[in-house]
Amino acid sequence: MSAPVTLHLRAESKPLEHRSALTPTTAKQLADAGFNLVIEKSTQRVFSDAEFEAVGLPLVEEFSWPDAPKDQIIIGLKELPEESFPLVHEHIQFAHCYKDQGGWKDVLSRYHNGNGTLYDIEFLQDANGRRVAAFGFYAGFAGAAIGLLDWAWKLTHDTPLPAVDWYPNEDALITDVKKSIAEAVEKTGAKLPTALVIGALGRCGSGALDLFRKAGIPEENLTKWDIAETSKGGPFQEIIQSDIFINCIYLSSKIPPFVTLETLNDPNRKLTTIVDVSADTTNVNNPIPVYTVATTFTEPTVPVQVKNGPKISVCSIDHLPSLLPREASETFSAALLPSLLELPNRNSARVWKEAKDLYDHHVSRL
Numbered sequence: 001m002s003a004p005v006t007l008h009l010r011a012e013s014k015p016l017e018h019r020s021a022l023t024p025t026t027a028k029q030l031a032d033a034g035f036n037l038v039i040e041k042s043t044q045r046v047f048s049d050a051e052f053e054a055v056g057l058p059l060v061e062e063f064s065w066p067d068a069p070k071d072q073i074i075i076g077l078k079e080l081p082e083e084s085f086p087l088v089h090e091h092i093q094f095a096h097c098y099k100d101q102g103g104w105k106d107v108l109s110r111y112h113n114g115n116g117t118l119y120d121i122e123f124l125q126d127a128n129g130r131r132v133a134a135f136g137f138y139a140g141f142a143g144a145a146i147g148l149l150d151w152a153w154k155l156t157h158d159t160p161l162p163a164v165d166w167y168p169n170e171d172a173l174i175t176d177v178k179k180s181i182a183e184a185v186e187k188t189g190a191k192l193p194t195a196l197v198i199g200a201l202g203r204c205g206s207g208a209l210d211l212f213r214k215a216g217i218p219e220e221n222l223t224k225w226d227i228a229e230t231s232k233g234g235p236f237q238e239i240i241q242s243d244i245f246i247n248c249i250y251l252s253s254k255i256p257p258f259v260t261l262e263t264l265n266d267p268n269r270k271l272t273t274i275v276d277v278s279a280d281t282t283n284v285n286n287p288i289p290v291y292t293v294a295t296t297f298t299e300p301t302v303p304v305q306v307k308n309g310p311k312i313s314v315c316s317i318d319h320l321p322s323l324l325p326r327e328a329s330e331t332f333s334a335a336l337l338p339s340l341l342e343l344p345n346r347n348s349a350r351v352w353k354e355a356k357d358l359y360d361h362h363v364s365r366l
Contacts, residue, residue, distance in 0.1 A: 004036050005343045006072045008089075010065040011042035014078040016297045018046040018166050018325035019135075019332075021075050021092070021121075026333040026340075028055040033341055038072065040064060046166070046325035065089070073343065077121075078319060079107070086114025095120050096318075098362050099251075102282035105366055112363045119355040124339055132351060133336035135321040135328055140207030140248050141170075142323035143277040144195070146300055146315050147244045148177050148215055150273045151193050152184035154311060161313070163298045166323055173324060177215045192217055194270075196239055198258065199248030200224035204277055208246045234258045234287065240269040247276045247288055254285040261290050261306070269309040273301075279318040294318055 007030065009022045022030070022039075024047055031037050039052045041062045049059055065074050068089065075092040087110045095118055097104035111118045124132045150161045167173040184190065195212055199205040205224070212222055223242060230236075230249075233256040239245045240263055247258065264271070280286045281294045291314040293302040301313035321328035339351050346352035 003344065004034055006036040006038060006069075007340070007343075008038040008060075008065055008068050008072040008074050009040060010074055010076040011040040011045065011062045012076060012078055013063065013081050014319065016044070016166070017078050017319055017322050018044055019077055019319070019322050019329045020045050020047055020325075021077050021329075021333060021336070023047055023329050023333045024051045024055050024057070025330065026337050027052065027057055029337060030340060031055075031057065035340075035343075038068070046329065080110075084110070087111045087116035088114040090117040090119065092119045092121060094122055096122075098123065098358070099280075099283060108362060109366060111359070112366060117356060118359045119352060120359070121336070123358050124336075124351050124355055127350070132339050133332050134203055135332050136203030136248075137207035137210075138321035138324055138328035138331065139277050140197075140204035140209075140246070141211045142173075142207075142320040143204075143248075143275040143315065143317075144197075144208035144211035144244075144246055145173055145177050145215070145323065146317070146320070147195070147246060147273050147275040148193070148212075148217075149180050150275075150301055150313065150315065151244055152180040154272050154313075155184040155188045155190055160299070160303065161301050164300050164323065165297065166325055168326070170324055170327055174211070174214050177211075181215065192221060193243035194221045194223070195244040195246060196223040196225065196242040197246045197248060198225045198230060199250070199278075201226040202248060202250070204248035205246075208248060208277070230255075230258070235260050235263045237263070240264065240266055240271045243270055244273045244275070245271055247274070247278050249278055249287070251278055251280050251283060251285060251287070255287055257289055258287045259290060261304075264290060264304060264306050264312060265308045267308040269312075272310050272312050274304075274312065274314045276314055276316045277320060279316045279320075281316050281318075288314070290314065291316065297323070 027037050037057050039057050041049050073090045097107040153161045197205050197208050290304050295316050301315050304312045342349040
């Protein structure tokens with residue numbers, strides 16, 4: 001490796017975001033490969049400062065990245081705080097500004113105005129056009145868990161699902177979900193729910209189905225759809241005849257809606273819980289145009305205003321994998337590692353060059 005690359009792991013500022021782009025394991029592997037690592041202290045990251053110190057990595061103060069030397073590459077996960085100062089560094093993160101999301105021009109202008117660069121993790125792709133690293137599996141896994149928690153809660157309560165908190169591991173989450181289902185079924189005599197998953201063949205859909213199975217939902221209660229089933233165009237009656245609907249698609253263009261307020265007002269509707277794992281809440285092409293509010297772990301669902309049928313709500317948390325931050329981070333960071341190792345040659349390495357070209361393309365749209 002020629003000139004060493006310095007990666008500055010910034011602390012996440014999004015509330016309740018406990019994941020990390022680098023873990024002590026992957027950061028140590030990068031250091032062993034000749035990278036310089038700078039780790040910001042963090043008050044909310046699932047990995048403690050001591051875990052990074054234990055593998056010999058230097059710590060700097062939380063949120064100190066704006067003052068870091070310009071040649072450092074800043075790596076993080078979620079969007080930066082809404083500020084106006086220009087961004088002078090190269091940034092690796094999810095920026096959510098390439099699909100005309102609300103405020104995309106303001107976000108992208110900060111990089112352009114500071115002569116910085118954005119390498120959006122969502123668009124780092126391998127030679128086959130598949131994302132090199134994604135949280136999709138655990139997004140679907142966590143989304144299905146909240147879907148079941150919401151379904152069970154509705155059976156015995158008139159109030160919205162209360163706040164949910166992150167879990168130390170997968171087993172603890174599954175235990176909690178099973179307990180909620182068992183209590184609701186015992187109190188009401190209800191049958192186990194049915195669920196329809198769109199995007200079932202992808203990482204996200206696979207995660208949702210894995211959670212359903214581990215939570216004890218029988219296979220015959222699970223409907224698995226992908227492009228073949230949705231190609232005829234919605235809205236779909238099958239969705240409203242399921243108890244839970246999980247949307248796991250990757251939205252890249254305008255498609256007919258999967259559900260509408262009109263279909264949800266069917267008096268014979270069974271559907272009570274929608275989990276929009278894709279969370280394209282502000283996207284004008286959102287195929288679930290029945291809500292406008294991005295939900296959070298503090299308020300995990302938002303009600304849909306319907307006149308007929310049972311109460312129905314939407315979960316649209318855009319950082320669902322943070323429900324299981326340790327496992328989600330380890331899996332994601334390990335998948336990202338091979339691409340990070342190519343950063344010294346980022347001007348020619350295909351994955352980084354394509355990401356830079358994509359950034360330049362979207363800057364040209366400003």
